[in-house]
Amino acid sequence: MTDDGADPELLELLRQSLGLGSTGADAPPETYVLQSAKFIYDNSVDVAIDMYGTRAAAECIWSAMSQRGYSTKTWSEHELHPKTRDEAAVNFIFTMDLLNFSFWSMRSPEERFAVAYRDKKWTGYWSLVAALQRAVGEEIPICTPSFWADSEACTDQSLRHVFRSATEEEMPLLQERMECLREAGHVLEENFDGSIINLVKEGRGSAARLVNLLAEYFPCFRDETSFEGRKVRFLKRAQIFIADLWAAFEGKSYGSFEDIDKITMFADYRVPQMLHSIGCMSYSPPLEGHIFRERKLESGHSWEIQLRGCSIWAVELIRREISRSHPDAYVNAILIDFFLYDAMKAIEAKKEEKIPHHRTRSIWY
Numbered sequence: 001m002t003d004d005g006a007d008p009e010l011l012e013l014l015r016q017s018l019g020l021g022s023t024g025a026d027a028p029p030e031t032y033v034l035q036s037a038k039f040i041y042d043n044s045v046d047v048a049i050d051m052y053g054t055r056a057a058a059e060c061i062w063s064a065m066s067q068r069g070y071s072t073k074t075w076s077e078h079e080l081h082p083k084t085r086d087e088a089a090v091n092f093i094f095t096m097d098l099l100n101f102s103f104w105s106m107r108s109p110e111e112r113f114a115v116a117y118r119d120k121k122w123t124g125y126w127s128l129v130a131a132l133q134r135a136v137g138e139e140i141p142i143c144t145p146s147f148w149a150d151s152e153a154c155t156d157q158s159l160r161h162v163f164r165s166a167t168e169e170e171m172p173l174l175q176e177r178m179e180c181l182r183e184a185g186h187v188l189e190e191n192f193d194g195s196i197i198n199l200v201k202e203g204r205g206s207a208a209r210l211v212n213l214l215a216e217y218f219p220c221f222r223d224e225t226s227f228e229g230r231k232v233r234f235l236k237r238a239q240i241f242i243a244d245l246w247a248a249f250e251g252k253s254y255g256s257f258e259d260i261d262k263i264t265m266f267a268d269y270r271v272p273q274m275l276h277s278i279g280c281m282s283y284s285p286p287l288e289g290h291i292f293r294e295r296k297l298e299s300g301h302s303w304e305i306q307l308r309g310c311s312i313w314a315v316e317l318i319r320r321e322i323s324r325s326h327p328d329a330y331v332n333a334i335l336i337d338f339f340l341y342d343a344m345k346a347i348e349a350k351k352e353e354k355i356p357h358h359r360t361r362s363i364w365y
Ligand SMILES: Nc1nc2c(c(CN[C@H]3C=C[C@H](O)[C@@H]3O)cn2[C@@H]2O[C@H](COP(=O)(O)O)[C@@H](O)[C@H]2O)c(=O)[nH]1
Pocket: 074, 075, 078, 100, 101, 102, 103, 104, 123, 124, 125, 126, 265, 266, 267, 268, 269, 270, 271, 337, 338, 339, 341, 342, 365
């Protein structure tokens, strides 16, 4: 969708028929995620963005980010994130974002799925990172595509060991995670000589091109659906993969992307919760009731699509507001998103959540 909502395929056809030529193989392409978000926002009736709340939040966020010195460096400061800037880090980040979805649990904090690593029990997103770090420490080739594609070596049993829990609850969607690994292993073997580095290089320094490559070649990254009769794209894990590379490598080497600012907020279940808590988004009474009662929300439901699309658009409005009120500021949707996610996790740790996050079970986020 372009800003006016035109369909990209139609636009390309028009360009060619008018002899305007296509956008050209070398021009950085569009992912159409932001256009999708605008279309969803324009057609949402159960989720609204509060302009005053967004303006106020922008000022608070910018002020807090400035005081904290929030930057790409913050990414590597996390205890479990890779500290090296080499191919092993690229492989780790790809594996992590291949599986970076759906950690929430209906169990109590004590009973929910957790990974024991470095004398701590890790939950949520960090349970995944801890499981991968633990496997690397046990010299299991968990970040190696040829292992994923080797049905003899990469058995269900071996993967259950990697993702073993410190509680009675097993990792959510464990079977789907195994399928994602095996699918990715075969796709990489068949199209990129089994190399994640080759895949990244195919992006030729464009974030959008690499996002589109992931969506094109890997069904498990193809996070898109239809809303009000139109195709809409979120591409959350494809985008966060690029963002994690950019942050981990501080914009250099494998993290260097000329169009990194085309990456949007990552439509997950944490940041919408934060956007509502800080007054940027509000919900219709039926949707708000559904969320407060912690009812499941089916993947692809209109409410779910509105939550995801409006979250992306709300972060875009926050970004624009910061740029307007602080012209010298360098900020993009990635840093705002990372900041909001970390802030939400801090609130959760203090058990001060104002509203639950929505409960959708899917491999998309
Ligand atoms: N939008 C957005 N979604 C994010 C993250 C991250 C972690 N990113 C790290 C990298 C840099 C940052 O500083 C973070 O430290 C995970 N998620 C998503 O949240 C959900 C997990 O939630 P919970 O179960 O509570 O841990 C799940 O859908 C997961 O995919 C983020 O940053 N942004």
